Amino acid sequence: MTDDLLTRIKVMGAVPRHIAIIMDGNGRWARERALPRPLGHRAGMKSVREAVEGAIEAGVEVLTLFAFSEENWQRPPSEISALMDLLEEYIAQEIEELRGEGVSVRVLGDRGRLTASARAAVERVERDTTTGSQLSLNLCISYSSRAEITRAAKLLAEEVLAGALSLDGIDEDAISARLLTAPWGDPDLLIRTSGEHRVSNFLLWQLAYTELYVTQTLWPDFTRATLYEAILDYQRRERRFGKVPV
Ligand code: FPP
Numbered sequence: 001m002t003d004d005l006l007t008r009i010k011v012m013g014a015v016p017r018h019i020a021i022i023m024d025g026n027g028r029w030a031r032e033r034a035l036p037r038p039l040g041h042r043a044g045m046k047s048v049r050e051a052v053e054g055a056i057e058a059g060v061e062v063l064t065l066f067a068f069s070e071e072n073w074q075r076p077p078s079e080i081s082a083l084m085d086l087l088e089e090y091i092a093q094e095i096e097e098l099r100g101e102g103v104s105v106r107v108l109g110d111r112g113r114l115t116a117s118a119r120a121a122v123e124r125v126e127r128d129t130t131t132g133s134q135l136s137l138n139l140c141i142s143y144s145s146r147a148e149i150t151r152a153a154k155l156l157a158e159e160v161l162a163g164a165l166s167l168d169g170i171d172e173d174a175i176s177a178r179l180l181t182a183p184w185g186d187p188d189l190l191i192r193t194s195g196e197h198r199v200s201n202f203l204l205w206q207l208a209y210t211e212l213y214v215t216q217t218l219w220p221d222f223t224r225a226t227l228y229e230a231i232l233d234y235q236r237r238e239r240r241f242g243k244v245p246v
Contacts, residue, residue, distance in 0.1 A: 005228035009058055012235040016188035018062035019227075020210070021051060022202055025194025025218030032218075038082035043220035045090055054224030055135055056101055058231055062136045062184045066202050070110065070144035084118045087141065091121040095128060102134030108180040109143035136184055143180075145204040152178035181206055189234045191227070193219045209241050 009015060023044060030040030048065065055063045068083060098105060107122045114122065122141075155178045159165035165174075176182060186206040192198070195216045199207060213230045215222075238245065 002223075002225045002228065005225055005232065006057060009228055009231050009235065012232065014235070015059050015231055016211075016234050017060065018064065018184060018187045018189075019055060019060050019231075020064040020066070020187035020190045020203055020207075022066045022190070022192040022200060023047070023219040023222070024192060024196055026220060028194060029218040029220040037079055038086075040220060041079075041083055041086055045086060047219055047222040048090065049094065050223045051227055052098070052103060052135065052137060053101075054227040056103070057224070058228065060135065060231075062138070062187075064108075064138040064140065064181065064184070064187060064203070066140045066143065066200075068109070068141045068143070069201060070142055070147060071201065073113065073142070084115050087114075087118050088121045091125045095125055098125070098137070099129050099132065102132045103129060103137050104132030104135070105129045105137045105139065107139045107141050109141045110147070111142065113142045138181070138184065140202070143202070145201045148180050149175075149205055175205065179205060186210060188239075189213060189230065191215065191230045193217050193222055193226075209239070211237055211239065 026040035026044045027037045028040075029043060030037050033039075051063060051065065067087070072083070073080065105125045107126065111119055111122060152175050156165065156170055156174060160167060160170070176186075181203065186208070187203065187210045190199075190203070190207060190210045191213045193215055195214060197214055203210075211234050213233055215226060215230065217226050
């Protein structure tokens with residue numbers, strides 16, 4: 001069944017170059033099983049592997065995952081600490097495989113708020129995977145899109161004040177170039193799991209013309225087949241970027 005979906009993707013042609021995912025529903029998955037929430041997050045780790053491997057097999061170039069928002073710092077300390085531990089565990093467990101598969105990992109967000117050991121793990125995975133050319137994997141951690149846009153505005157203001165940039169030099173490209181996602185461009189497809197129709201302060205600027213796909217699947221139940229269904233749905237759409245069909 002999964003292979004069949006992959007074959008259909010290849011027959012359809014162009015795959016989305018950049019896919020972003022809001023991984024949601026770990027808490028509900030745990031609640032349905034009367035388990036503590038952190039066990040839902042732990043179950044979600046294997047779905048991250050499914051998404052990465054599925055993206056590679058489908059020929060996606062960039063995968064941007066929303067793992068932890070700035071707002072998530074308001075969760076109970078025990079859940080935050082479980083998530084930080086999981087991040088370290090994910091990196092320790094996957095680093096060799098990611099390197100072997102040619103995945104280059106970057107972490108986007110305010111890493112200053114991470115624990116020292118989580119920050120060290122993040123720096124290690126970035127350093128050790130830098131040559132990967134099969135897939136760029138961006139993990140958004142302690143990330144907020146409004147904070148990212150505010151930072152870009154400050155950078156531009158500083159450059160204008162320093163005389164390095166004129167006011168006319170501030171255009172859409174100048175803003176995009178100062179966002180954390182600048183090297184990878186805008187997503188073609190955004191997937192959100194668990195049925196919520198929200199963007200939750202994720203890639204607000206970058207999603208201007210992104211196709212949205214919402215699945216009821218809770219993140220721990222997400223497999224590469226779920227990813228392939230989303231890609232097939234995307235391939236059936238006509239993207240117009242605000243223009244009329246030709
Ligand atoms: C949203 O579910 C999920 C998160 C806040 C954490 C995402 C973390 C993982 C998938 C595991 C670790 C991943 C990496 C990359 C280390 P929720 O808790 O908001 O679910 P709910 O809406 O059902 O309560």
